[in-house]
Amino acid sequence: MFYREAGDFKTSYVDDSQTFPIRFDRWRYYAILAVAFGAAPLLINDYWANAVFVPFLIYAIAAIGLNILTGYCGQVSLGTGGFMAVGAYACYKLMTAFPEVSILIHVLLAGGITAGVGVLFGLPSLRIKGFYLAVATLAAQFFLVWLFNKVPWFYNYSASGQISAPERTILGHAVTGANTTASAKYFFCLVILFALAWLARNLTRGTVGRKWMAIRDMDIAAEIIGVNPLTTKLSAFAISSFYIGVAGALFFAVYLGAAEVGEAFGIQKSFLILFMIIIGGLGSIFGSFAGAAFMVLLPVLLKNVLVGQLGWATDLAAHVELMIVGALIVIFLIAEPHGLNQLWRLAKEKLRLWPFPH
Amino acid sequence: MKDMNSEGYTTADGRKIGGVLMEMKNITLRFGGVAAITDISFDIRDGEIRAIIGPNGAGKSSMLNVISGFYVPQEGEVWFKGYKRGPMKPYQVARLGIARTFQNIALFDGMSVLDNIMTGRLTLMKSGLLSQAMWWGGAQREETEHREKVEKIIDFLEIQSIRKTPVGRLPYGLKKRVELARALAAEPKLLLLDEPMAGMNVEEKEDMCRFILDVNDEFGTTIALIEHDMGVVMDLSDRVVVMDYGKKIGDGTPDEVRSNPDVINAYLGVSHD
Numbered sequence: 001m002f003y004r005e006a007g008d009f010k011t012s013y014v015d016d017s018q019t020f021p022i023r024f025d026r027w028r029y030y031a032i033l034a035v036a037f038g039a040a041p042l043l044i045n046d047y048w049a050n051a052v053f054v055p056f057l058i059y060a061i062a063a064i065g066l067n068i069l070t071g072y073c074g075q076v077s078l079g080t081g082g083f084m085a086v087g088a089y090a091c092y093k094l095m096t097a098f099p100e101v102s103i104l105i106h107v108l109l110a111g112g113i114t115a116g117v118g119v120l121f122g123l124p125s126l127r128i129k130g131f132y133l134a135v136a137t138l139a140a141q142f143f144l145v146w147l148f149n150k151v152p153w154f155y156n157y158s159a160s161g162q163i164s165a166p167e168r169t170i171l172g173h174a175v176t177g178a179n180t181t182a183s184a185k186y187f188f189c190l191v192i193l194f195a196l197a198w199l200a201r202n203l204t205r206g207t208v209g210r211k212w213m214a215i216r217d218m219d220i221a222a223e224i225i226g227v228n229p230l231t232t233k234l235s236a237f238a239i240s241s242f243y244i245g246v247a248g249a250l251f252f253a254v255y256l257g258a259a260e261v262g263e264a265f266g267i268q269k270s271f272l273i274l275f276m277i278i279i280g281g282l283g284s285i286f287g288s289f290a291g292a293a294f295m296v297l298l299p300v301l302l303k304n305v306l307v308g309q310l311g312w313a314t315d316l317a318a319h320v321e322l323m324i325v326g327a328l329i330v331i332f333l334i335a336e337p338h339g340l341n342q343l344w345r346l347a348k349e350k351l352r353l354w355p356f357p358h
Numbered sequence: 359m360k361d362m363n364s365e366g367y368t369t370a371d372g373r374k375i376g377g378v379l380m381e382m383k384n385i386t387l388r389f390g391g392v393a394a395i396t397d398i399s400f401d402i403r404d405g406e407i408r409a410i411i412g413p414n415g416a417g418k419s420s421m422l423n424v425i426s427g428f429y430v431p432q433e434g435e436v437w438f439k440g441y442k443r444g445p446m447k448p449y450q451v452a453r454l455g456i457a458r459t460f461q462n463i464a465l466f467d468g469m470s471v472l473d474n475i476m477t478g479r480l481t482l483m484k485s486g487l488l489s490q491a492m493w494w495g496g497a498q499r500e501e502t503e504h505r506e507k508v509e510k511i512i513d514f515l516e517i518q519s520i521r522k523t524p525v526g527r528l529p530y531g532l533k534k535r536v537e538l539a540r541a542l543a544a545e546p547k548l549l550l551l552d553e554p555m556a557g558m559n560v561e562e563k564e565d566m567c568r569f570i571l572d573v574n575d576e577f578g579t580t581i582a583l584i585e586h587d588m589g590v591v592m593d594l595s596d597r598v599v600v601m602d603y604g605k606k607i608g609d610g611t612p613d614e615v616r617s618n619p620d621v622i623n624a625y626l627g628v629s630h631d
Contacts, residue, residue, distance in 0.1 A: 214480075225457070
């Protein structure tokens with residue numbers, strides 16, 4: 001009914017290894033792209049951009065980044081917030097030091113700087129694994145936040161200790177600063193997310209991705225077939241940190257506009273993004289999107305229902321909202337530990353035969 | 359012993375065996391005060407099937423781990439293709455053309471059979487990170503070329519029907535076969551098999567024997583294997599090394615080894631009278 005695989009034969013290995021091997025899937029993907037790029041920027045307003053779409057796009061980038069490290073390469077990291085802060089502060093320093101350079105280049109450079117920092121903090125992964133590595137990355141989280149708080153050079157000696165993004169334009173449209181339109185923010189983040197997701201998919205399906213997954217599944221066997229654990233783990237740290245750095249730069253420059261490091265990039269951010277990839281599905285690009293959507297949309301939805309529909313007081317609703325989100329995460333992990341991606345896959349397998357399962 | 363000059367020899371079934379491919383010279387491996395291997399020397403010749411047998415704890419697996427680079431022996435030399443091999447990491451050994459399988463299967467459970475076998479070719483794939491990321495030209499062409507080679511191995515080992523199945527879902531016998539496929543995908547010069555038939559039923563064992571002989575025959579791969587099933591060892595192998603308590607007690611063709619009194623003592627016990 002929803003799926004027609006019959007008659008969809010592959011005659012070359014290139015066809016067989018494409019991302020959406022089923023023709024129906026492929027068309028749906030093009031349709032989503034057309035809506036996201038064509039229709040949505042025209043229809044979007046400030047509320048939808050700020051409450052839903054821009055955070056979703058940025059968190060999706062960060063989730064893909066963490067998924068590369070944790071989901072594909074198996075190295076648990078609790079330093080995501082700290083690495084996002086590196087991206088944000090790098091972007092801020094670049095924006096203020098070189099105002100004439102395009103913001104796009106600044107964002108990518110911020111990612112590059114974060115990649116370097118990520119490699120540095122990834123070095124312990126060569127000797128320690130699992131929980132112990134998580135604790136080591138936790139140290140990175142606290143150290144980086146402390147650093148950006150204590151060294152005034154990073155926030156250009158501003159009195160408040162905050163960093164705030166000056167106005168920057170791309171092709172005449174402001175994408176940072178106070179005068180940015182909702183559609184410009186949305187479109188800027190969307191283009192970057194699309195490019196990075198496409199690159200991530202390519203990396204994870206080829207040699208590099210197989211090396212990461214080999215290290216994740218059994219590092220001894222990986223080494224015996226010729227995978228160098230040093231370069232493989234560090235490449236995962238570098239690429240993952242690049243994504244997270246870009247996400248941090250966008251989060252500060254496009255979404256927040258002004259940020260204080262402890263508040264914007266604290267330990268909660270690390271956990272939030274870790275929840276996203278666990279709920280979405282480890283080791284899957286689609287899971288990163290699904291997890292980000294879940295964690296961004298659910299609080300908004302609950303708030304609308306509790307405050308808007310039921311008329312509860314805002315503070316009560318905020319507390320109940322936290323409790324409901326927490327409970328849902330627990331229930332979700334018990335019911336489907338492999339995340340939304342697995343649910344989606346099961347649904348597709350059912351739909352292939354629906355409505356005649358026998 | 360047969361006449362074994364450096365030119366090799368001819369087996370009973372008429373296969374030509376070449377010169378020395380790998381030579382272990384006076385290997386001693388100790389863990390703290392415990393000597394796992396004491397002063398063992400033997401060679402593996404080009405194109406032969408060489409078995410290492412011995413009772414439990416004899417040091418067979420340690421020997422294989424020395425060859426594949428997991429353990430560095432305290433004494434002795436490892437020669438491969440005529441060169442002395444310094445202390446190496448396992449991934450460097452893999453790049454020399456030595457592949458292996460494990461006693462307890464070491465596959466990547468989260469990946470499909472096809473991806474598992476493709477990982478076997480990692481050392482042969484050259485495209486860079488950037489080309490991979492763009493998936494344009496080089497990387498895609500390389501992927502397709504290697505996929506073709508991998509499909510040949512899939513055909514060879516008769517696992518076409520499971521190529522897209524995650525390895526974690528497969529039964530034991532098939533996992534063993536996939537592991538062999540992954541080792542073969544690296545196009546190794548020397549293939550090390552650590553108990554390839556452990557835990558299999560008779561039919562699976564026969565299949566595996568056939569595959570081992572076919573690999574040796576069609577690809578000309580030199581094979582060194584550890585196995586407990588004496589029937590299998592005596593039928594498959596050209597020459598056998600027998601180990602006991604970390605020492606070599608016998609070396610030769612299956613027939614020679616079978617009639618060696620030390621070997622009989624090690625396996626059946628010695629009468630004290």
